[in-house]
Amino acid sequence: MREIDVAVVGGGVTGILAARKLMNTGFRVLVLDKSKSVGGRLATRRIGGGRADHGAQFFTVRTDSFQELVDEWRTNGWVSKWFGEKHPRYKAVNGMNQLVKNLANEVPLQLVSKVERIERNEEKYVVFSEKGEQVKSSAILFTPPAPQTLELLENSEVLLSEEASKTLKEITFDPALVGLLTMSGETAGLSLEGHKDSHLPDGIERIVDNQVKGISDEKIISIYATPAFSKAYDHQDDESVLELMLGKLGHLLPHEAIISRQLKRWRYAQAKHVHHHPFLQVSTNEAIYVAGDAFLQKNDPAGKTRVESAVLSGLSVAEELQRYLNEKAST
16 A cells, blocks of 8 residues: 555645645655546647647736746746736646646656545545555545535545534535537637637627637637526536537637537536635544635635635645644654
8 A cells, every 4th residue: 555645636736736845845745636637627628639728718816926936837838928918817838737737747646546535544544546546644635626525525434523514515616518619710709819708698708719829720619608507508418508509609600610519517617605714624633634726815816716726725735734744743
């Protein structure tokens, strides 16, 4: 059985940055993720000879600490400014998923490994995956969306305080439906940057041309439905949803120019309710923490989930885990 200091469940930007920070101070970590790749909702899909971002399309910066990190990423050639002046929108080179892959370059990963439960083993924990893999750790960090984390904790042999349970239950999310179209010819009505999020039909939140954005050799369009539309039609099959979405956009995206189409469903997209602390300890008796984009700094300037809140949450919980592990080592 592999033994480490911290098992990080979830390979999104929160988990990867927490793991990096812990590694840099000498702790042994392992990131476990159910997917074939890290990234979470910083997601990029290859379609034919092109690619499309279909989760977060960009990120903004509102704190000095995040700006320092973004400046480093720009120097590395990982991100660049896309559009906007007051709060510039940053894009990742070759797609948002590539940024997380770059950050995870030296981080130990166990992919295609869906965590099933946690068990106590004296003063340590054993993390079990659905495939029967086992990892022993001194502490655990959960970074999936709160509803998934809560379900996992309730299926585990750990003490979950009433307050922590209440907090996790209060963090709820809106779903998101995202259409991905491969097209021929040009699109009408988008900005020079290939982005449009205003003056759109009811039910449509955002349209992005990934070729104009600079991440795709082919013209692939990402269409985001609003939370209200996504909740109303999430029960319908993919083709029915796409027909409804495209029926609203014939003036921008003519049917005859569509070569292929597919739908991506995000069950947990934007948090409707957030927690105003960058992480959560499940109880004072457990070295188990929860973090993610819905865990905001107390004086968060935006007040909503975004890439920046995910980053700051990961860095903050890593500091707390360092403190805990150092104290444990000294006793």
